[in-house]
Amino acid sequence: MNDSWQENARIMLINAVPLLATILLMFLFYMPIHMSQTNFFRPTIGVICVYYWTIRKKDSFGYFAAFRVGFLTDIYSSSPLGTNVLMMMFFVFVLHRLSKLLYALSFCWSWVSFIFIGLAFILLKWLLLSLYHQSFLSLTEVLLNFISTVMFYPLIVSVNVWLQNKFLPQEGINE
Amino acid sequence: MKKNGAWLLKIGQLRAVLRRFFVVLLFVCAGMFFLLGKVNSPMVDKIDKAMISVTGPVMSVIEFPARIIHRIYTYFYDISHIYADNKILRAENHQLMVLQNKVRTLEVENQLLERLLNYVPPLEASFISAKIIAESGDNFTHMILVYIGDENVKRGQIVLGDESVIGRIDSVSGHYAKVILVTDINSKIPVVVERTRVRGILSGNNTAFPQMIFVRSNADVQEGDVIVTSGVGGMFPAGLPIGFVSSNKGGVISVETMADISRIEYVRIVDYGLTLDELPDSSTEVP
Numbered sequence: 001m002n003d004s005w006q007e008n009a010r011i012m013l014i015n016a017v018p019l020l021a022t023i024l025l026m027f028l029f030y031m032p033i034h035m036s037q038t039n040f041f042r043p044t045i046g047v048i049c050v051y052y053w054t055i056r057k058k059d060s061f062g063y064f065a066a067f068r069v070g071f072l073t074d075i076y077s078s079s080p081l082g083t084n085v086l087m088m089m090f091f092v093f094v095l096h097r098l099s100k101l102l103y104a105l106s107f108c109w110s111w112v113s114f115i116f117i118g119l120a121f122i123l124l125k126w127l128l129l130s131l132y133h134q135s136f137l138s139l140t141e142v143l144l145n146f147i148s149t150v151m152f153y154p155l156i157v158s159v160n161v162w163l164q165n166k167f168l169p170q171e172g173i174n175e
Numbered sequence: 176m177k178k179n180g181a182w183l184l185k186i187g188q189l190r191a192v193l194r195r196f197f198v199v200l201l202f203v204c205a206g207m208f209f210l211l212g213k214v215n216s217p218m219v220d221k222i223d224k225a226m227i228s229v230t231g232p233v234m235s236v237i238e239f240p241a242r243i244i245h246r247i248y249t250y251f252y253d254i255s256h257i258y259a260d261n262k263i264l265r266a267e268n269h270q271l272m273v274l275q276n277k278v279r280t281l282e283v284e285n286q287l288l289e290r291l292l293n294y295v296p297p298l299e300a301s302f303i304s305a306k307i308i309a310e311s312g313d314n315f316t317h318m319i320l321v322y323i324g325d326e327n328v329k330r331g332q333i334v335l336g337d338e339s340v341i342g343r344i345d346s347v348s349g350h351y352a353k354v355i356l357v358t359d360i361n362s363k364i365p366v367v368v369e370r371t372r373v374r375g376i377l378s379g380n381n382t383a384f385p386q387m388i389f390v391r392s393n394a395d396v397q398e399g400d401v402i403v404t405s406g407v408g409g410m411f412p413a414g415l416p417i418g419f420v421s422s423n424k425g426g427v428i429s430v431e432t433m434a435d436i437s438r439i440e441y442v443r444i445v446d447y448g449l450t451l452d453e454l455p456d457s458s459t460e461v462p
Contacts, residue, residue, distance in 0.1 A: 030309045031241040044313050063198045075226040077311045078318040081219045082209030129315050133360055138382045141314035
C-alpha cells in the first residue's frame with residue numbers, strides 16, 4: 001500500500017518535471033539584470049520550453065500545462081490575461097499536429113523549424129495584441145525579442161535535454 | 176469476460192470524450208479571460224493580484240543571486256571607470272558651486288515673492304523605496320514588479336527612478352506592486368516641453384522611445400528639449416522630469432527617458448495624495 005503510494009507520487013513528480021522546469025526557467029529569465037537595454041533582448045523562454053516538451057514528452061506536457069505556462073506568462077509580463085494562454089494552447093495544438101514530423105528531426109533541423117513555427121507564433125501574438133490595443137505595436141522590438149529567443153534556443157534545449165535524460169530517461173515512462 | 180471488455184471500451188471512449196471536452200473548456204476559459212480583460216472585469220484583476228501574491232515570494236528568492244551578481248559587476252565597473260568619473264565629478268562640482276550661489280539668491284527672492292502673492296505651496300510628497308524583483312519577459316509589455324513590503328501603496332502613484340518619472344503603480348497585491356513603465360503602450364502622461372511650455376501627451380509605444388502626441392504641427396519642439404509632467408488631469412504633479420526630445424521628424428516627437436530603466440535596481444514610489452482608486456469609476460486609464 002505504502003509502496004504503491006510512493007510509486008504514484010514518484011510518477012506524478014516525474015511527469016511534472018517538464019512543467020516545473022518550464023516555470024523555473026521562465027522565472028529565471030524574468031530576473032532583473034539591471035543592465036542597459038537588456039529588456040529588449042530578453043528571450044521568451046516559455047515558447048522554447050513548450051516547443052521542446054510538447055514534441056519530446058507529449059503526454060507529460062499537454063494543453064493543461066500550456067494553459068498554466070501561458071497563464072503565468074500573462075501574469076508576469078502584464079499582458080492582457082488570456083493572450084498567452086490562448087497563444088500557448090494554439091501553439092500546442094499546432095505542435096501536436098506536427099509532432100510526428102518534428103520528433104524525428106535532428107537538433108539543427110529542429111532549430112530551423114522552431115524559427116519558422118516560433119516566428120508564426122510571435123507574429124500571431126503581435127496581431128492579437130495589436131487588435132486588443134486597437135493599434136499596431138512596434139514590430140522591431142518584437143522581432144528583436146524573437147531573435148534573442150532563437151539565439152537562446154540551444155542553451156534552453158540543452159537544459160531540457162539534461163533534465164529529460166536525468167529524470168525522464170525512458171520513453172513513455174508515464175504510459 | 177466479454178461484458179468486462181465492453182465496459183472497459185466504454186470507459187475508454189468516455190475518457191477520450193472528457194479529454195476533448197476538457198481541451199475545449201480550456202480554450203473557452205482562455206477566450207473568456209481575454210474578453211473579460213478587455214472589458215476591465217474586476218474578476219480578472221482579482222485573479223492577477225492573487226497570482227502575484229502567490230508567485231511573488233518565489234520571484235524574490237530567484238532575484239537574490241541576480242542582485243549579488245549585479246553588485247559584483249557594478250563594483251568592478253565602477254573601479255574601471257573611477258578616473259573618468261572623478262574628472263567628470265570635479266567639473267560638475269565646479270559648476271554646482273557657481274549654481275549654489277545663484278540658487279541661494281533666487282531662493283530668498285522666491286520666498287519674498289511668495290509672501291507678497293499669498294502663494295499656497297503644493298502638498299509635500301512622501302515616498303518609499305522599493306526593490307525591483309522582476310521585469311517583463313517580452314517586448315509586448317513594459318512593466319516591472321516591485322517589492323513594497325507592508326507600505327501603503329496605491330494604484331496610480333508615481334514611480335521615480337534616478338529622480339525622473341519612469342511609470343506609475345498599476346496594481347498592488349500584498350507585498351508586491353506592478354509598475355507600468357512610461358514606455359508601455361498603456362501609458363499616457365500629460366506633459367509639457369520645459370523650454371517652450373508646449374503641451375502634449377507622452378504616449379508609450381512599447382519601444383525605448385515613447386512619443387509626444389497631440390502637439391500642434393508648428394509647435395516649437397527641438398531635439399534635447401526637456402519634457403516634464405504638466406500636471407493636467409491631476410494624477411501627476413507638474414514639473415517632474417521624464418526625458419529629452421530625441422528627435423522631431425515631421426511632427427513625430429520621440430522622447431528618450433532620462434532614467435535608464437533597464438539599469439535601475441530600486442525605485443521611489445511617490446505619494447502626492449491622489450491615486451487612481453480615488454478617481455471616479457470610469458477613469459481606469461491615466462488621462
